[in-house]
Amino acid sequence: MRNMHVMNSLRRIDLNLLVILDALLSEQHVTRAAERLHLSQPAVSHALARLREVLGDPLLVRQGGGLVPTARALELAAPLAEALAQVQSLLAPNLFDxxxxxxxxxxxxxxxxxxxxxxxxxxxxxxxxxxxxxxxxxxxxxxxxxxxxxxxxxxxxxxxxxxxxxxxxxxxxxxHYACLVDRNSLPEDGVLDLPTYLARPHVLLEMRGSGTPEIERALTAIRERRHVAISLPHWSVAPQLIEGTDLILTVSSRGLLTIDQQKLLVVPPPFHIPSxxxxxxxxxxxxxxxxxxxxxxxxxxxxxxxx
The missing domain is CATH 3.40.190.10 (Periplasmic binding protein-like II)
Incomplete structure (x- = not known):
């Protein structure tokens, strides 16, 4: 019923206004929405005013240097995107150049x-x-x-x-997974064994708690745990933290293909992690x-x- 009410609200609006609303909700900025649509900023501002009048809601309110969607705007976002996608596929099903x-x-x-x-x-x-x-x-x-x-x-x-x-x-x-370690922190044979892996601290790449559950599940399967000394939300600095330390980074192998292995070493994990x-x-x-x-x-x- 709620989605039906939302769709009924959208049907009362000119299609051009819906396209502008979709851009505004995505960009949350009048100028960027105008550039995306190849329209003037006043035209987009006028359209936003019209949308506010028709829908009886501010839709986007100023905060800092941008616009923040209201609860009503967030409610409209998904059915709006779906409606526009359906219209686009209906009008030009095979004309993409x-x-x-x-x-x-x-x-x-x-x-x-x-x-x-x-x-x-x-x-x-x-x-x-x-x-x-x-x-x-x-x-x-x-x-x-x-x-x-x-x-x-x-x-x-x-x-x-x-x-x-x-x-x-x-x-x-x-x-599959691979481990990145400082070359001088391993024996001459370059083998990383399980006791060493478990004894040393680790770098974990995670964003908003997503982490790498595959690694933790694999450790749980052998009834072991690792100590995470540093958690990072992005990749770029992680390899730099390994050089000259006892830290271990366990990540997807393709991310390590361009690593300079003069000082760093890419080795297999000493336990099974499913691909x-x-x-x-x-x-x-x-x-x-x-x-x-x-x-x-x-x-x-x-x-x-x-x-």
């Missing part, structure tokens, strides 16, 4: 995912679809999936063992969006680092 298209896609991924996916994807887009822009969003696994569910994210790339029924996915590659699939996920309601289908194909066509 990458060479002339003008569109912004919102992709969610971690630092690791960005390092693996973006270089190849950006080169493809600049060559085949220069009018396609990307907005990259960094979030936890839960945040990525929530964003896809509510329409704020078009595609999410990551490790999602339990996808909601509303989402679809395609595997990109299979990945996992890195996938691309989207909402099933976007199945008719040919532009999104095209982008999906470009991501799947990237030549990923070998195992």
């Amino acid at each position: 990458p060479a002339s298209a003008k569109r912004t896609f919102r992709l969610a991924m971690s630092d690791y995912g960005a390092a693996i996916l973006l270089p190849g994807l950006v080169r493809t887009l600049r060559r085949a679809a220069p009018g396609i822009d990307l907005l990259i969003i960094h979030a936890s696994r839960e945040g990525m999936l929530d964003g896809v569910l509510n329409g704020e994210i078009d595609l999410a790339a990551g490790v999602f063992p339990d996808l909601p029924a509303e989402l679809r996915s395609t595997p990109l590659f299979e990945e 996992f699939e890195f996938v691309l996920a989207w909402h099933k309601r976007r199945g008719g969006d040919t532009a999104l289908q095209w982008l999906n194909e470009q991501v799947r066509g990237i030549k990923f680092y070998p195992d």
Whole structure:
């Protein structure tokens, strides 16, 4: 009933206003929304005033240098995104031309995912679809999936063992874990054994509590625990913390392929951690969006680092 009430509210508004509202909810900034839509700032401001009048709600209120959506605006976001996607697929089911298209896609991924996916994807887009822009969003696994569910994210790339029924996915590659250590902290044979692994402190990459549950589950399976000395929300500085210390970093192996191994060493974990699939996920309601289908194909066509 609640979603029906929301959809009835949306039906009372001109389609152009709905497009502007979608951009405003995404950008939360009048100027950026205007640039995204190739409209003037006064035109977007006027549209926002009209939307506020029709819906009887401020929708976006000023906070700091931007706009913050009201509860009513947040309620509208998901059905609005779904309605616009359906309209787009209805009006142009097979007319997507990458060479002339003008569109912004919102992709969610971690630092690791960005390092693996973006270089190849950006080169493809600049060559085949220069009018396609990307907005990259960094979030936890839960945040990525929530964003896809509510329409704020078009595609999410990551490790999602339990996808909601509303989402679809395609595997990109299979990945396994490796450990990064200071070369001088291991014996000459370069072997990291289990007692050493458990005795030494660890660096954990996690965002908003998402962590790396695969590693902890693998340790639990052998009735062991590790001591996490440093938790980080991003990848970039993590390898620098290993050099000259006794710390151990256990992460996805592809993230370590470009590490300078003069001082650092990449070695296998001394216990079994199951490999996992890195996938691309989207909402099933976007199945008719040919532009999104095209982008999906470009991501799947990237030549990923070998195992």
